[in-house]
Amino acid sequence: WGEGVAYWNYGMRYAFMFLLSLERALGRRHSAFESEGTRRTIYFPLDFAPYGLSCGFGDIGDTVWTPVAVHYAAAERMGALDVIACLDAVAKPDRESSWPTSAEILALHPRVESRSQSGGKGAGIKLYSGIGWARAADSWPRPHFYVSVRGGHTRGPHNSADLLSWHALVDGRRMIWSCTNHEYLDTTFSDRRFDMAEMRPDTKNTILIGGVGMSHPGEARIECINISGFDSIRVDATSAYRLGYCGCQMARFVGRLFTWLNGAGLIVLDTVELEQPNRIESRIHTHAEVKVEATGVEIRSGDATLRLAFAASAPAILAQSFTAPTNPQEEPARVIRWATRGVDPRVALGMLAAPDCDILGLDMLATEERIVVNAKIGARAYSVEATWHLLPECEPEDKEAR
DSSP states (O other): OTTOHHHHHHHHHHHHHHHHHHHHHHTSOOGGGGOHHHHHHTTHHHHTOGGGBOOOOSTTTTSBOOOOHHHHHHHHHTTOHHHHHHHHHHOOTTSSSOHHHHHHHHHHOOSSOOOOOOTTTTOEEEEETTTTEEEEESSSSSOSEEEEEEOEEOOSTTOOSOTTOEEEEETTEEEEOOOOOSSOOGGGGSTTGGGSGGGSGGGSSSEEETTBOOOSSOEEEEEEEEETTEEEEEEEOGGGOOOSGGGOOOEEEEEEEEEEOTTSOEEEEEEEEEEEEEOEEEEEEESSEEEEETTEEEEEETTEEEEEEEEESSOEEEEEEEOOOSSTTSOOOEEEEEEESSOEEEEEEEEEEEESOSOEEEEEEEOSSEEEEEEEETTEEEEEEEETTSOSSOOHHHHHHO
């Protein structure tokens, strides 16, 4: 559901109500419940709202998510007992929600014994190829370390210019957060929508080139691949970066690779190849406490911590700033900026994120053909090798083109 989990609730609530009511009225089963798409969609809001915290993208994308009773009814109808267990983990009557919703959940909760997921089921990377969103988790349904990733396209309502952006949670606390709007104004759905701070790329956890991000509308191809033995998410947003005069395509390649280190951490590798030198920057945002250290950054929220280490193929600088929300009553997010010191035509920027680790290190070796990233998390070492187009092997045609 490309508009996010809140709008999934809004749309699927009525779809499920209709289908369940029609079955009861006619006394026969409806084929929609036999569809693989229907079976898959009931997992969508759970995959992008662990602990009931929305980690999707688009309008109002960081709210507290609460399931509705018809979600239970649809899961029961399709025999998805693991979904019922996941819903129970976030659908608590004491959560901030309207009392009719809480009452309906209590009244219509399935009279079946739910089955919790165990043995690591649900952990790892999961891709929703239809909308181009992905998530990674070290366990499920209550992950210690969780990440969501934005690919796909930005056509349609409630979208932001946020391709390549991502979220990260540690123990159900927001660590890396992509800015979004929390109110609707006349400008929100006007032709000036993408002039608003919350919609622009500079408030997203994405790549900026020459001070600007992706064009809108834009599209980014996303896929799951294996790099150096690790499951990874590769996002190619080249076509979304129209940077030259008169809208000419000046970017040869703009991509991001999320390499999941089996839950111990995450390597984010950005590569940019341009027709001409330019300033390249990778941004992340947070509302948690930030401490910039000599070796990287520590993000802390309550008892949870996420440490970041950085590396680059060219001289780079770590800087900080703040956002300027449309509503001045909102707390601005802190911006962590990893950027080239000068202008370059070809740059790789790397970042390592790991929860609850005091010893973290990252270095990078970039040659004409490939990039090697070496990471250290505690006593363990990891190495990831990829081409400049973020692929496991160098394709001959790419080599000739360069």
